[in-house]
Amino acid sequence: MDVLSDVLHHLPVRGTVTGECELRAPWGFVVPKQDHAFFHIISRGGCYLVRDGDVLSLSPGDLVLVPHGGSHSLVDEPTRDAVRLDALVRAESTVTQRGCRRFVGGSEGVTTTIICGHFSFAPGGDLLRTHLPELIHLRTLDDPAVSWLEQSLRAISREARSEEPGAQMAVDRLVDLLFVQALRAWLRPLPPEARPGWLGGLADAKLAEALRLLHEAPANPWTVDALGRAVGMSRSGFAARFAKLVGEPPLRYLMRWRMTLAAQRLRVDPSVSVGEVARSVGYESEAAFTTIFKRYHDAPPASWRRQHAQTSVPQRPRTHRALHR
DSSP states (O other), X not given: OOHHHHHHHHSOEEEEEEEEEEEESSOEEEEOOOSSEEEEEXXXXXXXXXXXXXXXXXXXXXXXXXXXXXXXXXXXXXTOOOEEHHHHHHHSOEEOTTOOEEEEEEOSSOEEEEEEEEEEEOSSOOTTGGGSOSOEEEETTTOGGGTTHHXXXXXXXXXXXOOSTTHHHHHHHHHHHHHHHHHHHHHTTSOGGGSOTHHHHTTSHHHHHHHHHHHHOTTSOOOHHHHHHHTTOOHHHHHHHHHHHHSSOHHHHHHHHHHHHHHHHXXXXXXXXXXXXXXXXXXXXXXXXXXXXXXXXXXXXXXXHHHHOOOSSOOOOSSOOSSOO
């Protein structure tokens, strides 16, 4: 059991390219705050990302993620005034056959090309997103450890411009993979104690094994003592180490993961009863399960299902009709 893959299986992250900007200086645009995560790929030239007064220089081959969808600006110079992106797109743009918005604008200065897109997270268990920083910046040309990411960025850029059949599907799949690659590249240089939440536990061999056991059999009646013995540690030593690196006690993490699994099953399977969901995550008592579920999701299971019932994965737009509309 690969814990990260298990989390992404039950809480899928779906990405899409919303468009490509080819801009000649001077230029600057504001991306307003939204619920999804933004990403920008600098495929040519350079620019600056300005967020909350901080300025970040971006170069060709750079990938920047804004996991919590915070407002930010992209500008050709740090002091440049910026306009809303939707206003910029309405001013002048072209559309390819696939419906992917391609904006060409600006004056006669240096050209910068940026591929923009976003990631959507499944509802009901923000086990991953809450642990991500406000900004992730990867320099593929400067860091040998992530140089392989450059191939993915080039492939996305190529497919985003392509008119060949299947290009949209290819872009969507490449962007899905891009999220996993970016997450691993961001985590790799961080020591276990600097990795947030359960991601820190994955960097410790014994805790990674304990997390694997919990994810492999979440309905088991696990105890701290049993988990400690399973990974060759004393009860107290295991409990302290788990709490330090993961940020919460082992059984609280297990309860959170059970509630995440329960929420996703309620959302995607309308035929399963609340009682069956409760038993599938280790609760013989439907009443006890309902009490805990309501504590984690602010609604009883049946109500939560009615509010969030949908298909098994977050939906992409059928066509990329606008940049960050």
